[in-house]
Amino acid sequence: MAESETENPVTGHPVIDTREEYNAAVALIAAGSGPIGIDAERASGFTYSQRAYLIQIYRRDAGTFLFDPPALGDFSELNAALTDVEWILHAASQDLACLREVGLHPARIFDTELAARLLGFPRVGLGTVVEELLGIHLAKEHSAANWSNRPLPESWLVYAALDVELLPDLFDIMVEMLHESGKTEFAAQEFQAALDKPAKPTRSDxxxxxxxxxxxxxxxxxxxxxxxxxxxxxxxxxxxxxxxxxxxxxxxxxxxxxxxxxxxxxxxxxxxxxxxxxxxxxxxxxxxxxxxxTTDLPDTRVAGDTLPPPRAWAERNPEADQRYKAARAAITALSEERSIPVENLLTPDYLRRVCWAPPADATGESVGRALAALGARPWQIGATAQLIADAFVDALQTIDTPVDPAS
The missing domain is CATH 1.10.150.80 (HRDC domain)
Known part of the structure; x- marks a missing residue:
């Protein structure tokens, strides 16, 4: 925090809302060093749009900059200045869409929330992670504020600035932690998957x-x-x-x-x-x-590819139920062994789908292909495909072994 106070060329937390101020800020950020910390504030629950109403950036040797996107419009010059720079975000999936809406398209990201999950943190909110790794209490009282308000109160701006000023310090520590735990490549694949994830298609209904x-x-x-x-x-x-x-x-x-x-x-x-x-x-x-x-009446039921809830599988698809129970137990054990949450080790829906309709010849390779088709990352497939295939074999033996009524 002290670093940003000495480096920022202005005092307080002014919001940049003119092109002249914006261009000056772009030059300063471009001349900074290392990755940038970036965050966006929306007005979810207040406005219809999910646009960004404040974008915060911090870079060492440059300082902290708070931008007003509605006033500035396009950020393509800033994007061009940061083409080869790594962007640090917390919960990137929440902000990427609104950043792209104004022309900010990161080529590389580091997501501190995803990193915290892979490192086995029990809680992964930014405030918790900052307190755990930096020993700083980060108040989150303005996280649900209406950021479309103008002018923004100074206390809100202080909160917004802190959200990015601490990200490079988190980055330094987490990069080392990922390396020490052998999870650097896992994280890289997760970050790229977050970048590559397509927008959800608009529903017809x-x-x-x-x-x-x-x-x-x-x-x-x-x-x-x-x-x-x-x-x-x-x-x-x-x-x-x-x-x-x-x-x-x-x-x-x-x-x-x-x-x-x-x-x-x-x-x-x-x-x-x-x-x-x-x-x-x-x-x-x-x-x-x-x-x-109207004569344009909607269907009472909508066809979809949603699977039945697992609690109904024992009756509707007993073999799938046995496969799922065996595979889930194996995945849960691996999750505990590697200190990675089950949902990050393998997306639960992927596991359910491959258990409900497994490959005809369920080997590690065929299960891996099925998981890849669903969207699993290579590191997830490498960790779980053979484990799932082995669990299917165990489940089949359970199904084929008759129960002795006398036992």
Whole structure:
């Protein structure tokens, strides 16, 4: 922290919101040394968009810089200056999309959260990791703040600056820890996978994300839920407000379940509450009417590739159940041996899928190919494929061995 205070060419924590200040900051950052610590603050839960409302960067021999993305727009010059520089982030998957939205595309990253997972830290939040490795208590009281506010309070800016000023120190320690534990290559593959992960495709029926939609019965009721969701989404986009702050999901679901037949009945519905339920009542009533009268009715069930929950496997697919129990036990033991969480050693969904529908000849090689097709990294395949194949053999022997009724 002392280093950033002496190096930063300005006092306090001013936010850079003009191109002149931005260009000067780019030159300073480019002249710095070592990797950069970078973070972004959004306004999740407050705004509709997931854009960055503050981007923080720290680099040794340069200082700390707080940028205002809505005011500045494009960051391509900064991106060009950092092409060959390693970027340190904590929980990179949360910030990469909003950084790319303004033209910041890292070529190499180091994710301190992922590193902490691979190193077996019991808790991997930034505050916990900083306290564990640097002995500094990092308050997180502003993590859920509305960062679209202007001007930003100084206390928020101090918090935001600390989030990046400590990242290079964490980087130095964690690089050594990964090396000592033989996990450097594991980490490199995980970081690259985070960079390469494609954006989730847009759902054709995003309204089905409504919390509680499973409780709605009947196609017209589902159509009402769809139209209410679409109406709310349109208003939320227009106002740039998080949809749930206008009308909560529970209110939309309650209205869809009842499907009131008049505007007055909708207004009288006790469960239909929220800051915009009365001011936009005409909008919601129009959506209900559309849902009740449309001939474009949604399916009550949606086909997908979701597997049954493992608790149902014993009845629905006993052999898969035996394979899964044997393989999961082996993976859990390896997780404890290597001090790597089970979910990082191998994505649980990958394990379930290969257990539900294994290769015809389940060898280490064929299981490895199946895992690779699902998206497992080479280090994960090397650690688990043969183990899973052996577990399948053990499970098959259990299935084939009859139980002695007298035992």
């Amino acid at each position: 995003p309204w089905r994300k409504l919390s509680g939609v499973h409780a709605i019965r009947g196609q017209h009721n589902l159509a009402v839920a769809r139209e209410l969701w679409l109406a709310r989404d349109e208003l939320a986009q227009t106002l740039d407000v998080a949809p749930g702050r206008l009308v909560p999901d529970s209110s939309l679901v309650a209205a869809a379940r009842v499907s009131p037949t008049s505007r007055q009945a909708l207004a009288a519905l006790r469960e239909f509450s929220g800051r915009a339920t009365r001011t936009e009542l005409d909008r919601w009533w129009a959506a209900v009417q559309t849902g009740l009268t």
